[in-house]
Amino acid sequence: MIHYHFACNDPHSHYFSVEAIFAEVAKDFTYVYLPAWRPGKYQLADFAKNVQRLTAYDGDYNPLAVKKVKKDCWQVQTKDVETLKLQYNYFAFKIDAGSTYVDEYEWYINPINCAVFDPDRMDEQCEISLHFPEGFQVATSIERKSKHVFVAKDYYELVDTPFIAAQNIAHDRFELNGIQFHLWFEGECRPDFDRIKQDFKAFAQAQIRSMEEFPVNEYHFMYKLPSYPLRHGVEHGNSTMIAFGPGFKLMEDQTYQSFLGISSHELFHTWNVKAIRPVEMKPYRFNEENYSPLGYVAEGVTTYFGDLFLLRSGVFDFDTYTHQFNKLLNQHLHNYGRFNLSVADSSFDTWLDGYEPGIPGRKTSIYIKGGLVAFILHAYILRDTNLEYGLEDVMKKLYQNFAKQNQGYAEADYKEAIESIAERHYDDEFE
């Protein structure tokens, strides 16, 4: 069991103090790491740069020798030590869908940023205690053991779980096919829950009907709504964290459409990338680049289906849908990088400059070109099968043959799934 205590004595400083406790150490040296990146953004982020003053102790708080051996790795002398306690401060002053932030009004924590790990103990149960102020409510997807204590089955689940603790969190829920869907809103907003639930039920139903089953039996849409423009979502196994603003415009037409778009996109990620995962990222290795050519499937297919399910469910009318689609086309056609780097190579290179404009004309977008490639593949499969099958059948196949067997898929598996459904070779398309 690994235990993490989070406290914040001075919220104005935006520092959390963290204590990580590793029981039953039994090693002469323990190497603890902080992740160098987070799933969903395939580029190094080096969260260790937010760590201040890391110290190590045994169970009785006798100091232990600790030495930094890599930019995000600490070596601790643990010979004859039963319990290792690490203490450090984490600077929590960034707001997006994958960051950590603290002030006097809220605790917003993505443990992937700030929870250290021992690579030898990834599968052990983790407990996280959040000593937030009296009167705070908590939004999270994880099991709650007591008021301040939450339990994850292992480190992977812990770091796949965002927390928002704040005074005012609006919450509602709906049920679909026996699955509980939660809606959490924190920030300056007035969500019209009746309308939101009606639309969410419709697109979630369309996705589940098409994919035939949902990977989890409970799902949490978590929104953090600042008062300024922001649109950023991160997918998790049974939740999504979406930072979206301005919150006070949430229910206005254009903003609401954008809100539906990102929500449907993130929900489809529950299958595509969280369950159906590139083999290069299974399991995630948090301290190095996990290079994969499949970003265009993870993000492109999700971009394409996110909007398509809004159309199929009637949440978007055809004009709204084509307006979104035209945006993709426009952005793609104005990017001359498409002549210089394929979308698969651009997937590989997200680790270099995947989330910034980069130098002119160097690369394509796994979201935009990836979405258009998904559309083309979908159209080809429909043509090849007299409209009987589409790209969703490919995703369904990958879900059954790989995700449900707890295996990652390779690019060759994706191609093979397409070919087996379309009943022809796709060598030219994949060249």
Ligand SMILES: [Zn+2]
């Ligand atoms: Zn995405």
